[in-house]
Amino acid sequence: xxxxxxxxxxxxxxxxxxxxxxxxxxxxxxxxxxxxxxxxxxxxxxxxxxxxxxxxxxxxxxxxxxxxxxxxxxxxxxxxxxxxxxxxxxxxxxxxxxxxxxxxxxxxxxxxxxxxxxxxxxxxxxxxxxxxxxxxxxxxxxxxxxxxxxxxxxxxxxxxxxxxxxxxxxxxxxxxxxxxxxxxxxxxxxxxxxxxxxxxxxxxxxxxxxxxxxxxxxxxxxxxxxxxxxxxxxxxxxxxxxxxxxxxxxxxxxxxxxxxxxxxxxxxxxxxxxxxxxxxxxxxxxxxxxxxxxxxxxxxxxxxxxxxxxxxxxxxxxxxxxxxxxxxxxxxxxxxxxxxxxxxxxxxxxxxxxxxxxxxxxxxxxxxxxxxxxxxxxxxxxxxxxxxxxxx
Ligand code: AHG
Ligand code: MN
Ligand code: MN
Numbered sequence: 408x409x410x411x412x413x414x415x416x417x418x419x420x421x422x423x424x425x426x427x428x429x430x431x432x433x434x435x436x437x438x439x440x441x442x443x444x445x446x447x448x449x450x451x452x453x454x455x456x457x458x459x460x461x462x463x464x465x466x467x468x469x470x471x472x473x474x475x476x477x478x479x480x481x482x483x484x485x486x487x488x489x490x491x492x493x494x495x496x497x498x499x500x501x502x503x504x505x506x507x508x509x510x511x512x513x514x515x516x517x518x519x520x521x522x523x524x525x526x527x528x529x530x531x532x533x534x535x536x537x538x539x540x541x542x543x544x545x546x547x548x549x550x551x552x553x554x555x556x557x558x559x560x561x562x563x564x565x566x567x568x569x570x571x572x573x574x575x576x577x578x579x580x581x582x583x584x585x586x587x588x589x590x591x592x593x594x595x596x597x598x599x600x601x602x603x604x605x606x607x608x609x610x611x612x613x614x615x616x617x618x619x620x621x622x623x624x625x626x627x628x629x630x631x632x633x634x635x636x637x638x639x640x641x642x643x644x645x646x647x648x649x650x651x652x653x654x655x656x657x658x659x660x661x662x663x664x665x666x667x668x669x670x671x672x673x674x675x676x677x678x679x680x681x682x683x684x685x686x687x688x689x690x691x692x693x694x695x696x697x698x699x700x701x702x703x704x705x706x707x708x709x710x711x712x713x714x715x716x717x718x719x720x721x722x723x724x725x726x727x728x729x730x731x732x733x734x735x736x737x738x739x740x741x742x743x744x745x746x747x748x749x750x751x752x753x754x755x756x757x758x759x760x761x762x763x764x765x766x767x768x769x770x771x772x773x774x775x776x777x778x779x780x781x782x783x784x785x786x787x788x789x790x791x792x793x794x795x796x797x798x799x
Pocket of ligand 1: 555577579580581582583674708709710711739
């Protein structure tokens with residue numbers, strides 16, 4: 408009797424081994440298997456029984472996707488997958504707070520503080536900064552971190568593993584829109600440290616690298632849904648947070664920016680303070696000469712949201728330097744936390760990103776953490792047209 412029981416357990420084990428082996432083989436051969444679903448049968452008009460199971464979309468989570476990407480790189484350590492999972496964890500927490508912002512006093516409004524650049528910090532700015540820093544600095548895969556909200560680099564705390572990547576982050580982009588229920592975002596940029604095998608803490612030098620050397624860049628948009636858009640240098644992928652399972656699922660594979668587009672986005676209130684060349688470009692795209700249609704203005708005031716719309720629909724975003732105040736002689740946007748990661752995404756999606764002088768954003772070497780730049784970014788043809796206005 409005992410022998411029979413053992414035999415039975417043995418065959419169950421054998422069956423499980425076979426099934427697991429087979430399903431892994433199928434997954435390896437065909438990519439990720441869709442989640443199983445019950446089959447539905449119905450009769451067609453000839454009275455035949457046919458399979459009426461609705462076609463199910465393949466669900467690929469962000470972690471599955473990154474893991475799959477890593478499998479293509481020989482000797483990949485999985486470190487990168489783990490780093491992104493720490494970023495995503497904080498993003499979900501920030502996304503949750505953004506959703507309930509109107510309900511709670513301690514989320515809306517300004518704090519008594521200003522950040523390194525003398526700008527008022529909103530409560531959500533501080534909350535997001537905290538959430539990302541806490542999760543990222545102890546993740547074991549970074550050697551140093553920089554945040555738009557901190558003057559100096561953020562070191563890895565004592566006792567935690569020093570990794571081979573650096574991250575620069577704008578924890579909350581579009582702060583002026585927080586209190587008005589308008590889309591805001593997070594932007595991140597990842598480089599490999601200069602000495603990848605070093606176990607010493609990273610330095611500012613490790614962060615001050617050219618944009619085209621980024622290993623990954625992306626943003627999270629907290630909009631009507633929460634989306635994460637990223638590139639690891641092989642095109643751009645978009646993931647939408649499915650709140651019911653708490654996972655980012657691949658919703659926009661291989662995103663491409665339309666080659667041209669009708670939208671222009673700029674804070675046109677500053678137009679009188681722009682250079683004559685930028686003003687001339689603006690006149691041109693609004694002109695109706697020769698029966699031309701003028702472009703359409705769309706400006707949210709959150710770079711993430713303005714860029715995201717233009718990525719999907721095509722167009723151009725401009726933040727040139729202006730003479731309105733002496734605060735931003737070289738433009739307002741930050742090279743490390745905003746311009747370089749967005750430029751990386753734009754180029755990977757077929758678009759372009761340059762300064763008002765026509766320099767490629769990804770070729771600039773940041774001289775300091777909080778360096779500002781002008782930014783003209785968007786569809787290839789639109790940026791090329793802008794370049795014809797740049798003085799030689
Ligand atoms: P942040 O909220 O991170 O400081 O960034 C705000 C930036 C950017 O998101 C946006 O494109 C730009 O500031 C808007 O500036 P204006 O209000 O001057 O138009
Ligand atoms: Mn920003
Ligand atoms: Mn910010």
